[in-house]
Amino acid sequence: MSTVSTAGRRPARSYSAIPGQSGGSPLWRTAKSLVLLVCVALVAIPFLAVLSTSLADAAQINETGGFVLWPSHPTLDSYRALLGGGLVSRAMLVSVGITVVGTLISLAASITLAYGLSRPGSYGHKPILMLLVLSLLFVPGVIPSYLLVKQLGLINSYWSLILPTAVNAFNVIVLRSFFAALPGELTDAARIDGAGEWRILTRIVMPLSKAAIAVIGLFYAVSYWNAFFNALIYINQSAKWPLQLILQTYVVNNSAIGQGQTADPGAALPPTVALQAAILILSVVPIVIVYPFLQRHLTKGVMIGAVKG
Amino acid sequence: MGAHLTRRNVLLAGLAAAAVPSLAACGDGVAEPSLAENADVRLPDYVPYRGVQPDLPGTKAGVLNGYYHYPKNPVKAAPDGPPAKGPSIDVMTLTYSPVPPPASKNPLWQRLSDSIGTTLNYEIVPVANYPVKFALTIAGGDLPDAMLVLPTAPRQPAMLNALFEDLSPYLSGSGVRRYPYLANIPTSSWSPMVLAGGLYGLPMPRANSGSAMFYRADIMKQKDLDPNPKSFKEFLQLCKDISDPKHAKYANGDPAVTLYFILEMLHGANEWREQGGRFTWWLEESDILHQALDAMRQLVKAQTIHPDGFTTVGKFKDWFGNGQIAINYDGLTAWNQNLLQYGATNPKFEIDAMVAPGFDGGKGTHWAGNTNFAMLSLKKAPRERIEQLLHAFNLLASPFGTDLYLLRKYGVEGHDFAYKGADPVLNTVGVTDTGLPTTFTTDAPQSIYFPQDAEPVRLQYEFQKRAVDVLVTNPAYGLYSETNTTLGNTMRQNIIEGPLKGYMRGSADWNDVQDAVKNWRRSGGDKMRGEFEQAWAALRA
Numbered sequence: 001m002s003t004v005s006t007a008g009r010r011p012a013r014s015y016s017a018i019p020g021q022s023g024g025s026p027l028w029r030t031a032k033s034l035v036l037l038v039c040v041a042l043v044a045i046p047f048l049a050v051l052s053t054s055l056a057d058a059a060q061i062n063e064t065g066g067f068v069l070w071p072s073h074p075t076l077d078s079y080r081a082l083l084g085g086g087l088v089s090r091a092m093l094v095s096v097g098i099t100v101v102g103t104l105i106s107l108a109a110s111i112t113l114a115y116g117l118s119r120p121g122s123y124g125h126k127p128i129l130m131l132l133v134l135s136l137l138f139v140p141g142v143i144p145s146y147l148l149v150k151q152l153g154l155i156n157s158y159w160s161l162i163l164p165t166a167v168n169a170f171n172v173i174v175l176r177s178f179f180a181a182l183p184g185e186l187t188d189a190a191r192i193d194g195a196g197e198w199r200i201l202t203r204i205v206m207p208l209s210k211a212a213i214a215v216i217g218l219f220y221a222v223s224y225w226n227a228f229f230n231a232l233i234y235i236n237q238s239a240k241w242p243l244q245l246i247l248q249t250y251v252v253n254n255s256a257i258g259q260g261q262t263a264d265p266g267a268a269l270p271p272t273v274a275l276q277a278a279i280l281i282l283s284v285v286p287i288v289i290v291y292p293f294l295q296r297h298l299t300k301g302v303m304i305g306a307v308k309g
Numbered sequence: 310m311g312a313h314l315t316r317r318n319v320l321l322a323g324l325a326a327a328a329v330p331s332l333a334a335c336g337d338g339v340a341e342p343s344l345a346e347n348a349d350v351r352l353p354d355y356v357p358y359r360g361v362q363p364d365l366p367g368t369k370a371g372v373l374n375g376y377y378h379y380p381k382n383p384v385k386a387a388p389d390g391p392p393a394k395g396p397s398i399d400v401m402t403l404t405y406s407p408v409p410p411p412a413s414k415n416p417l418w419q420r421l422s423d424s425i426g427t428t429l430n431y432e433i434v435p436v437a438n439y440p441v442k443f444a445l446t447i448a449g450g451d452l453p454d455a456m457l458v459l460p461t462a463p464r465q466p467a468m469l470n471a472l473f474e475d476l477s478p479y480l481s482g483s484g485v486r487r488y489p490y491l492a493n494i495p496t497s498s499w500s501p502m503v504l505a506g507g508l509y510g511l512p513m514p515r516a517n518s519g520s521a522m523f524y525r526a527d528i529m530k531q532k533d534l535d536p537n538p539k540s541f542k543e544f545l546q547l548c549k550d551i552s553d554p555k556h557a558k559y560a561n562g563d564p565a566v567t568l569y570f571i572l573e574m575l576h577g578a579n580e581w582r583e584q585g586g587r588f589t590w591w592l593e594e595s596d597i598l599h600q601a602l603d604a605m606r607q608l609v610k611a612q613t614i615h616p617d618g619f620t621t622v623g624k625f626k627d628w629f630g631n632g633q634i635a636i637n638y639d640g641l642t643a644w645n646q647n648l649l650q651y652g653a654t655n656p657k658f659e660i661d662a663m664v665a666p667g668f669d670g671g672k673g674t675h676w677a678g679n680t681n682f683a684m685l686s687l688k689k690a691p692r693e694r695i696e697q698l699l700h701a702f703n704l705l706a707s708p709f710g711t712d713l714y715l716l717r718k719y720g721v722e723g724h725d726f727a728y729k730g731a732d733p734v735l736n737t738v739g740v741t742d743t744g745l746p747t748t749f750t751t752d753a754p755q756s757i758y759f760p761q762d763a764e765p766v767r768l769q770y771e772f773q774k775r776a777v778d779v780l781v782t783n784p785a786y787g788l789y790s791e792t793n794t795t796l797g798n799t800m801r802q803n804i805i806e807g808p809l810k811g812y813m814r815g816s817a818d819w820n821d822v823q824d825a826v827k828n829w830r831r832s833g834g835d836k837m838r839g840e841f842e843q844a845w846a847a848l849r850a
Contacts, residue, residue: 059654062631066624081737087410146445155449233445236401236432239411249408249435271650273627 045069054078054277061271078270078278087238088246088282094158095225095243096286102162102224107217109167114175115201129176132169142233149234160234161227161242168223171216178212179205214297222287247279344847346506350477352499353485353508356492360384361710365757365770371517371677371777375757375770376709378731386490386704386713391426393701396694398425399453401432401446402685402749403439409744417720417742424713425701433746447472452688454698457749458510459683463795466505473686474695475507488703494754497680500787510684511702511751516641518776519678521662522570523643525635530659537663540670541574541604548613551635559634560613562625564605564813565805566638567614569676571601573665576781579676583784586846588838592804592826600668602822605813619810626650630658641678644769645759661768664775675776679786685751708753717747732760788848790840796833804829 024032049067055078056071082088117125117132140148145164154160182205190200206213228244235241361384365375412418412428422429432453434442443462446452452472458465478484485492491511498512529536532551538544548560561567577598578591592598608614615634618625629637630651639647644660652658665673687698707713715733719726725739735743757773759765790797808825811817826834 057654058650062627062651062654064631066627081741084738084741087408087414087741142441143445143448146449150449150451155451232434232438233442237411238408238431238433239413241408245435246408249404249406271627 050277050280053274054281056274058271061274066273078274081270081275082278082282091241091243091246094240098158098161098242099221099224103217103221105162106166106220107213110172110175110216111213113167114172115179115205117176118179132172135169146233155234156236161230164230171219175212175216178209182208211297214294218294225286244283247283250275250279344844347503348848348850350503350506350508351481352496353480354483354492355496356486358493358708371780372773373516373755373757375766377763377766379733380710381731383712383715384710386707386711387424391424392704393697394426395697397428397430398698398701399430399432400455400750401453402457402746403434403436404744404746404749405436406744407741408433409741415742416724417716418745420716420721425704431745455685455687457683458686461794463791465789469509469686470505472689473509474689475509477508479695479699480508488699490703490706490708493708494706501681502684504789510686512684513682513749513752514754515678515680515682516755517677517680518641518773519676520638520640521772523637523639523660523662525632526661527657527659528632528635536661539666541668545607548608549611552613554612557633559615560636562615562618562628562634562637564614564618564810567608568601568605570638570665571604572597573676574668574673575601576674579781580783581785581841583845586842588785588841590834599819602812606815609813619814644765648765662772664779672779674779674781677780677782702751705747706751706753709756709758714753718743729760734760785841788841788844790837792833792837792840797837800829800833
């Protein structure tokens with residue numbers, strides 16, 4: 001058995017050898033730790049405050065007059081108030097459905113469009129690319145968009161929440177650039193082996209572009225999940241509203257109750273600030289759940305175009 | 310005009326309603342109906358409902374009926390059965406509350422439809438988004454049967470004339486007697502419905518006694534203070550006695566509304582003053598304003614105003630609830646809300662309200678509020694359809710003491726509320742179910758009632774009697790000014806947030822205030838004055 005010679009190889013470089021990455025003196029390391037601790041606290045404490053406030057009872061919130069850092073008598077009243085009545089749970093289903101179906105449609109449309117545009121010499125790709133770029137420069141107004149959706153017969157339909165925003169020109173251009181940067185030899189080889197465009201796309205281009213597709217998918221998913229304005233203008237029945245629009249009524253409307261426009265009350269909802277905190281938690285949870293699974297691709301994906309070669 | 314309902318007109322009306330001032334200022338070919346026609350519109354007769362006797366009777370001047378308890382056997386609002394059988398009714402309106410569960414899960418909504426005799430479909434829009442949704446719906450041209458039209462919607466006369474039904478043939482004079490609950494709405498709430506030479510909507514009546522200067526009666530008692538100052542000097546002393554800046558306790562929160570209270574002491578104009586047909590804006594009354602601002606400076610200097618009050622929005626109610634401030638100017642419905650929100654966690658929590666005394670003693674004034682929230686306009690339709698809609702909305706205006714009022718405000722027994730004696734007390738499901746915005750469809754005149762306790766009813770009634778006694782109305786209320794509709798609030802707010810608050814804190818001087826008022830005149834103030842004067846004169850022509 002021959003030994004593997006390391007002669008001629010560069011010695012592995014440890015991180016400590018990188019300038020600026022040295023461990024340094026204990027004092028320096030302590031100072032760095034403190035700075036990092038402060039940075040973490042700046043992110044963690046507001047999140048903790050929101051979580052605590054959502055769990056705080058009315059007495060504590062009335063006493064502090066706002067956010068609390070730790071709930072003295074934790075309660076789920078705010079979540080019960082939000083999830084009671086079935087409206088929020090149904091809206092959550094609507095949101096999940098819109099996000100999943102919308103993301104799939106958006107990805108399908110964007111990938112196929114980007115692939116077509118990335119192939120040199122494909123029919124009409126320059127004018128279509130120009131149209132895409134123009135749609136980035138000139139955004140249609142709300143009323144023309146509404147009239148178009150209305151004429152397509154999509155008012156009060158879930159499709160009105162998906163189709164008008166199904167293709168995002170920016171995402172298509174990013175994907176197109178990624179596809180165009182793939183070595184042409186791969187597609188040429190596939191073509192020689194008898195593969196058609198569809199097979200090349202699904203068997204070669206897409207597997208090589210997982211990171212880019214994951215990032216674009218995340219962009220689409222987040223935008224579908226967060227969108228409320230389309231639902232506001234296109235959906236007439238509140239029973240069909242997505243979660244974000246229902247939650248918006250709690251955030252915006254409760255702050256307006258002070259204007260004295262409520263009916264004769266008989267019981268009070270949990271304090272506004274607790275409801276708002278619970279809303280924040282509810283609305284970030286799905287993204288927080290999805291993010292770890294996509295994080296690997298996301299970190300790769302955000303490097304797209306950063307380094308050439 | 311009604312015949313010229315072209316796509317272009319509809320689109321332009323929609324664009325105008327999108328609250329784009331630049332577009333609203335452009336000529337677009339939509340003819341404005343003559344103001345003189347408004348003088349010919351006869352308002353509906355006022356026929357007060359006598360079916361339930363109040364414990365504390367209201368007055369014509371504006372004190373609301375007070376009820377200690379809900380009648381054990383509510384009067385049937387529709388004794389002859391559902392009055393509006395026919396095709397379903399689509400209503401688009403707004404809500405300030407979280408949106409209610411859909412009809413399939415909301416027994417209140419289902420029973421309301423059953424009582425009316427047809428399906429009532431609500432398109433509910435959060436209040437902040439209503440102007441946009443309204444503009445788009447108008448632009449789309451596919452209108453629901455009834456829509457809430459906000460007082461701030463631009464181009465109202467032309468839009469109403471083109472798209473909505475003139476209800477004067479149905480409701481003017483004695484015509485309204487066919488709809489007894491609409492006839493129970495006071496005349497003052499109907500007057501803003503007169504636009505474009507017709508009666509273009511149904512009112513959503515509100516109390517004319519406006520807002521109230523609430524105070525924490527428990528804190529006053531604890532500190533042994535008299536909560537009814539007889540002059541500004543006594544008010545200042547009271548504020549000093551309440552305030553303890555070292556422990557973050559202050560008398561007042563919002564400096565702007567505290568200024569209103571001082572202006573009430575000085576008999577300042579309620580937005581506008583009319584003398585011989587000439588209108589003067591409240592901030593144009595220089596002597597009164599100067600004196601009021603100086604008084605505010607004294608309050609600020611004495612550290613009686615919460616230091617964050619100048620920049621904070623929407624926290625005053627919470628500060629009042631947790632005792633950071635002890636005096637807070639708020640809408641009258643805040644009385645019950647405060648008791649529910651803060652009384653639930655603080656058994657000592659007690660509130661009452663004061664009326665402004667004269668600045669140097671004697672009687673002060675109290676500014677009247679708007680007697681109507683907005684109008685519910687009905688889409689143009691054949692006579693039978695309009696009558697069906699009016700019968701439905703008549704039922705939605707059934708007053709306190711009827712079974713339909715109980716249903717609208719408290720829902721269904723067992724599901725939404727439980728009786729405490731004769732009084733319905735909402736549970737948390739009821740709170741969301743009653744979010745159905747019937748209050749913003751049309752409504753009965755408001756009443757004073759607190760199911761949990763009779764004492765706040767007496768206190769509110771007593772306050773309203775004192776307030777109505779010195780009530781100052783806004784002469785421009787109910788008159789239409791396009792400039793005021795599109796620019797009024799912004800221009801007013803700019804002056805309050807800039808030079809007025811600056812003067813109170815000492816960062817602006819009197820010249821800055823005067824310059825701001827001069828600028829207001831140039832940039833639209835004089836125009837809106839002219840429009841109000843014209844509208845006022847046209848009604849008296």
